[in-house]
Amino acid sequence: MKKYFVSLLLIPAFACSKEDQPIPAPAPTNYELVWSDEFNAEGSPDPSKWEYDSGFVRNEEAQWYQRQNAFCEGGNLVITGKKERKANPDFVAGSTNWRTNRQYAEYTSASLKMIKTHAFKYGKLEVRAKIDAQTGLWPAIWTLGLEGEWPSNGEVDVMEYYGDKILANFAYGSATRWQAIWDGANKSLASLGGTLWASQYHIWTLDWDENLMRILLDGELMNSIDLSTSINKSDGKNPFCQPHYLLLNLAMGGTNGGSLASTVLPSKYYVDYVRIYQKK
Helix, strand or coil: CCCCCCCCCCCCCCCCCCCCCCCCCCCCCCEEEEEEECCCCCECCCCCCEEECCECCCCCCCEEECHHHEEEECCEEEEEEEEEEEECCCCCCCCCCCCCCCCEEEEEECEEEECHHHCECCEEEEEEEECCCCCCEEEEEEEEECCCCCCCCCEEEEEEEECCEEEEEEEEECCCCCCEEEEEEEEEHHHHCHHHHHCCCEEEEEEECCCEEEEEECCEEEEEEECCCCCCCCCCCCCCCCCEEEEEEEEECHHHHCCCCCCCCCEEEEEEEEEEEEEC
16 A cells, blocks of 8 residues: 655653553554554653644634643653643634633643654544543644635544544535534433543554444444545545544543533543554
C-alpha cells in the first residue's frame, strides 16, 4: 500500500507498564509501525509532533484551552481539566458571540493536535487511554481531514464520552454549510461496566482502508462506514479519502458535556500511547 506519511520515525519499544490493565496488544499482523508517541519523556509533549488549540475554540464549551494543561508523566500524556479563572483577552462588553462575551474563563484544559505534516491516510490508528467518566466532562480521540472546511473535511470520532455514553461517530458534509451528516453509534457506560470500566485503560482503534472505516473498542466493533456512501452533498468529494490528523482533548461543559456543577476537579485524562500502522 502506498504510504502517505511525510516522515517515518523510529520509535523505542513500549517501556511503562500499567498495573491495572494487561499488556497492550502487539502490532497487528502484516502491518508496520509508521508513527507513534509513547509519552515516555517527562515534561511537555514532543513539539515536533503536537501543537495546541488555544482559548475558546468550539461547541460553546466552558474551558479555556492552554498548552500548560498537557504534560507527560509516568509514561502517559496527562490532560488536566481544572477549575481556574483566566482572563479572556478577546472579551467585548455587550457581545453576543460566545467566544467574546465572557470576561473570564472559569475552567482550563488542553487540546492537542497532531502537526499536519504527520497526517495519515489509511492504516490502523491505535490509542490506549483512560478517561474520567463524570458529568460535565467530554474527553475525545478524533480526526479531521486536511482539506476543506468542517464538516466537508470529514470528522471521525474514534472516542467521545458524554451523557454516560461512549460514542463512535463519522461526519461529512450535507448540502447546507456547517451542517453535518452524522453516522453515529454509542454504548452506555453501564453496559460496558460502569465506573470500574472507566477506571481502567482501554484501546480505541480506527481501522481504515480505501473501502471502509471501522472504529473498535478493545477489539469490539463500535461503528463502521462504507466509504462508497460518505460523499459530501456540498462538493461531491469523499472526505475520508484524504489524509487526516489526530486530536486529543478534554472539553468541559458546552453543547454536549453537561453541567459542571457537581464535577470533581481537577480531572485527569490519561493517554498511554498513540500508534499508527500501515500495511507492509
